[in-house]
Amino acid sequence: MPFARKPNEARSPRHLYCGLAMCHECFEKEMRLENEEGKHRCVREDCFDNPNFAFYLINVLSQEDSLALSPLGDALQNSLNVQFVTMNIRIKHFHLLDFLNELPMMTRQMEGMRNPRVCDDCKETRSIDKMYHCNKCDLKICPDCLIEEHLSHEKTRLWKKALCEMTEAQQKDTANVVKTYNDLFAGMHENILKPLKAFGTKLTSKEENCMNISTFGEAKKTLEKCAKLREDFETISEKLIPDLRRYETKVKILTEAIDKDDYQGLEDGF
Structure with a gap:
């Protein structure tokens, strides 16, 4: 399957x-x-x-x-x-x-x-701005062939048809990319939260069990170990947070740049 x-x-x-x-x-x-x-x-x-x-x-x-x-x-x-x-x-x-x-x-x-810009009738290469698409025959044609063979047929300027296809293809690529990372981050978010919750539950349970240890010295040693684990957890979490914030900021910058005509790309490449 x-x-x-x-x-x-x-x-x-x-x-x-x-x-x-x-x-x-x-x-x-x-x-x-x-x-x-x-x-x-x-x-x-x-x-x-x-x-x-x-x-x-x-x-x-x-x-x-x-x-x-x-x-x-x-x-x-x-x-x-x-x-x-x-x-x-x-x-x-x-x-x-x-x-x-x-x-x-x-x-x-x-x-x-x-798909080079070649007339399907006479096989001459022409600029896309000068060519047409015959909607009836589904052919790319030059102006000469248009007059000789397709004048009565419904036609479209080839550059307009190509631009429409390029736009649709790019919109599809954009939707696919955004969907991919939306699904990916959603899955990663769930995968991160589960072990995070498990870590908190297990660590607090370990600390609570210190009350059942028979000697103060052993209990203190266990609590110190738990404190070290908590500190290391904070350290790795704090190292991740700046990257997440930078990502959030960069996505906002890209969103705002959609309406700007002079966008040249992210300066630091993130």
Whole structure:
């Protein structure tokens, strides 16, 4: 069955340390089985030690036109019908992530190469500003061919049609990117809150149990250990907060820059 396009669902992809992926439901079942009992049999003993969802797969799956299952269900195919048969090769996930991040751009570039500004009738190359699209014949035509063959047909200036397609494609890319990180951060938020709550519950319980220790010295030693754990927790939390605030600030800057014509990019690159 296909993976879900967001985290925290039964069909959401989980990443195994051997380089493969399986759905969250099967991951939770398989991790409780002995190696010889499960369907995933691997020489590595740490395959199921990764608690995170495979966000690099969720990222590309959320871009609906970038990948689709082939009729056989054993390979992946992009919008140019280029079939990928190597997805089961055990490669490091950051190499795969780099490739997947570049895939939408490569797809658009290849599509552009397939569609030069050449008249479909006379095969002459013309400027896009001078060409037309014949809506009846679904052809790109130059002004000469328009007069000779398509004058009575409904037509559109080619640059307007191209601009409309570019705008729609970019709007879709924007929606996919925002949705990807919205889902990703929502999943990360939940994954952070659960261990945070568990840490607080377990630490306060440990401190409370000090009342049952028979000697003052041992109880004091335990409380000092708990205090050190609390301090370290504060330290790592405080280190994270500035990054979160910077991210929030940068997103606000980008939002405000949408209405400015002179935007050149973030100065420090964040």
